[in-house]
Amino acid sequence: MEYALVLRWLVLYAALFAAGFPLVARLLPGARGRGAGLAVPAATLVLTVPAYWVGQVAFGLPALLAGVVVLLVASALAAADHDALRAGRLELGVDVPRRAVGDAAVVFGLSFAFLLVVRAFDPGVFPVAGEKFLDFGLLKSLRRAPTLPPEDLWFAGEAVKYYYGGHLVTTLFAWLTATPTRFAYNLALAGFYATLVTAAFELAATVGEDHGLSRRVSGAFAAFFVGFASNLVTAGRFALVFLPEGLRRPVAQMVAARTDYTVSGILEGAAAFSYWDASRVIPGTINEFPLFAWLNGDLHAHMTGTPFLLLAAAVGYAYYRTPEAEVRRRRLLLSTLPVVAGWQAIHNTWSFPSVLALGTLAVVFAPAAPWTLVPGLADAGDRLAARSRLAEELTRVGVALGVTVAGVVVALAVAAPFFLGTAVSGSERTVELLGPEMRSSLGGLLLVHGAFVAAFGAYLLSRLRVRRPVYLVVGLLAAAYVGLDVGLAALAVSVPLLVFGWVALRSDRPVGYETVLIVAGAGLVTLVELVYLNEQAGPGRMNTVFKTYMQVWVLWATAMGVAVPGLIRGVPTAARVTARVRDAAPSVATDGAGGRSWRRVAAVAFACLLVASTGVYGVVAVGNHVERGPPGGTTLDATQFVETSHPEYAEAIDWLDEREGTPVLLEAPGTSFYASGTDGREDVMYNWNANPASSLTGLPTVAGWAHEVGYRGPDAYYGRVADVDAMYTGDAATRARLLREYDVRYVWVGPGERARYGDVSFEMQGVSVAHRSGSVTVYEVTQERLPAANGSVEG
Template structure:
């Protein structure tokens, strides 16, 4: 089958998921202008993933894949019946088709990148890790799968994502070398369609164009880049000495190749996207398009569409009347709780975001959080706070009580999510040292280089909205809080608290606007969520591997979440400001615009801000398209989605040996049109102590080796991993057949792989001379030996005794 037909088949697969998820999405989002169609795909993906995850704890394979879609269909049928009982009319099929068209556009956009660079490379990322996980999933009989890089132990990494990817591979009958590229494009399309739906919905509810709001939402969430790109190009326009003097902050403080990189990254001919996340020293701060171009199957990348789903559920809660208590509880615990559970098995770093959205929804919504409690109990709990109309102090106390109760509700949502993800969280989470306070912080310049465009947009919006507040007391509180944070900013922006000084005023101003309804809507809640997550990285960090880099993993996993929520806010905000400017340019007076919550700043200032924001945010996308799609095409690169094609060309003998090995050690399991190779005997190859073409056999087959990539130190600890590495050296190099037999027995090794890497790194002994070890496959580059443990038992005694 041609690759065009393969892409068409996957589009049909995603269309089927969308149709199956539509009744559930429609029930959850009844007031969405597109009938909930934009959220149908993340809903369906979540249901399939979690169903296969739970069934897979007992049995995983083709029948699991079929069962997951049967459960989705059944759930959709129940949701359809529930909708009929509530008197819902027919489906808005035109809008549903339009939503799927938006998904398809995002899907094909990322496929264009992958087709020009499809290889599952071991360099410059962790595609080898994710390829190995998918291969291990497709061979396993139950979850969690055996770790392909640490034989005899279950994986200690998120296996929720490869669960869905394996199900998709089985249902579409797609060979593994294509699955990574197709699923990464599917996750991007899910982000695009969900962002379009939510931002269009928010803009529509404000009385503005849904299509404009949706398009701007997609731009800011999925296509925009950070501000540093435009700054680097601007620096390159300065005299060379001046650029070198003032440009270092844009390239990490201690970057060794500065100033060479300054001129490379400021020129069209030498610009590269890889350096865009390297701005603040000791951090990796990505945005969605960067992550999807990099195309590792990391949870922080591919679960971004589910962050949008969590925000949509929060907005649906906000729109639900107080007397619909059951629906509000369902949205919180059945909706956001389920999303938190999904995050638990796919990207635990995002669980707090789902919980946080539940908290912010309860704070923002008109119904008091106490009304979630039954009857008189809710009334009594609410009465514990004073009437906010009594005095300013009473208002502050009442607000604090609402916030505390909302936090209690959010904790319940978190407990629900933890329970749903408990099979993973209780057994497979890598070791860590908990949470640390006050890590190395970011300067004000660093924050502005990364997020300056978004922050400028938010500040312009908040200033214009505050100018329209009619409630004098609310305006006074807002101005007082603004003055306080401005004073903090002035006194700290030159020190290492500069990042906090920049971010805190925006969060505070957005929070007050959120609570006072300062001519704003739910977008201010999203500002609090997005900028608040960026602020959180200045205050706390997860103490995880690599421990010597305090914020390395925290910024990598959290910054992109902050960007998604901030982008969701930026879409409707930009739509509102653009319309304000348009109306003003049409001859309306500024006074009349202020009365309708228009710009308090001059139209020219707002116009300049909008122009800067749009230009600064839009530079990354065309540059990366030019360098990663257009240039390879002009150079004659033939597009393909085959992730193994380069491996077959560069390492033909090794790949041929792997193909024989993969089929020789297992059996083919078939159900209807689906089939896979099962079986996972332990073998040994050289441990991958660095990136690149390391551990290719375990990676590209999913078969478990004794020791794999150095990543395992983060999952198992340094000492256990290094012991395995040492044992592998003994196994290859010893001339004592008793010592080798003991190592083979220790890990129950069934096969020994000897290829170019093993011969380059070890003085490989004559394995075939040992009793119980015989060659079963050989070509010019590779010899594979089979171990017969019964024969080994007769050659060991004493301290090196064979232990079956």
């Protein structure tokens, strides 16, 4: 393996940690760990936003230098003692908690090493079962881009219409470490994973302090549930083998009727295990969780954006625990959230609203009255709140929404180039109501979210201390019955968590910011059972659930770091928790209400069951993953598979990769049919024949994968497909006209082109063979020598 490159990236992350620590120490000054585990995403944000803006004019060294300078200046300002600085002295204004820093370093190092091992056994950017061709191609196109946004590698001549923030971060890191793209792909995957796990560890550890919990215990639970746990599908399939013979088939039939599985597949149990199956539970959706995503190995936005979602949650937490009297600090904290949101729009647009929503929830649930944020509104807010409890709650929500609207304006300004350019596409997108036939079943929701629902349900009920639990049980059963009757199973799964969490937070129960995360996740789960974004990127609500459930998992897994040890520890008094949050006082011990031995034993057993049931997937999946290594041995080279699996292409791809700039490449489009839709040849989507040349070199091709339908609309994409077909099959005049129209420089003719078009030859004026190797011929087009429309030669 490439240990020298690994060391370079570890040095980079150490530098990011050092630069980011003063920033997060200012964010969480009262926390014992000073937010140490959040230093890397904070530094990455401050580095990348200036680079993004400068890159609109000059991408490359100018953008990189701009980001580095802004980060160093911001870090220095945050680290300095401002009072001493005004007095002309240079002193350090933040203290460094060595134990917390050491914990964060250990968690990051272990997570980074774990994912590097996983990627070393499966490093290739295969086009099968994912979008690695898209992700790798974006990295290559960014390396070639003179300005941002880069040219679309699958739609030559036009800027990319896709959120590419994670690829931008990877490119900047690759430049800082002098790493070729083929290695940067896997190193960045490991880095994003480690950053996520460490951020979850830190946030859970810090929130756990408010409940008198051990930082390490809370952080370890969060790290496990974020980085290694899975849904209940695998444990359920394994448990099926222990059922009596007469029960197995009826249970399998019941599960199959409510999920995306078949009866035969369920009955095969452990023998048919595939890491893939656990992500396809609810019909018509994708139900990913972090370990599956990183095992699959896409460098995709819904994965790489997760550390910044937790950074936003940390900002919300900082606001939540800031005393009401510190109005200036609360305003300052809220002003940083739109910056995170703006960056998240560029990075993963799907979680842009979630970042802002976390701020809204923090304002609603914080002990501080939100109307004190607005100059001149404090007295009026107090009068409204004094009228009734309902008036107080409505005022809180109203002011929070007003603050959010102001935040949206700032976020739009931060990401203005993205919203005014990249995000504007030719495809149709509408928000649609979800019909009962499209909603998730109760069984499907419980298989995906059951571990969280059980843990949070127990946690919230223990804190609510319901006097007459029989009424609560009856109410839950009634909600479940109504939900099943109207086709809204969320009434029995996520809505109770939303309601119980809201009530606990607003009735001075002994809960804290972990419950804000519970409410946020429950709100997302409920929302995608009611509406979806109807777009051309995926059928029905597939993409909506796919991109939303990863956010739910990250928020809920972090909350588990407090909920599970909180169940074990017992219930602190409400007054002490409220005071600790309001005054940022040190942690205190729990009262005697939750200290009975039998409850402690039951809670420990429950925690063990949660860990075992959600951990079995990781043990088996990772074990299967490392059983086989790549043919050439373990490596972090994402393109080594080309030489071993497709040697007839390798030399030609390397030759193209050495071309400078962004010359246009012509190759067969990544679709199985012509514009008329009547072509019946082999579907090439998601296999090697789908644009290997452009995807592995970053050279823009005229029409690439049919994903472009989701970015440009069907007419634009299939119009180009027809033109590509005409360039391969038409006469010299047609070819010359279209080669000139698209400014084609190179023409790729390989097995994929011959499979689609038959024998292809470009023996014509202005076109000559530039490279021939293996089963590939690359032609070079000399535009000025192409035949003109009248048959003469131009120039």
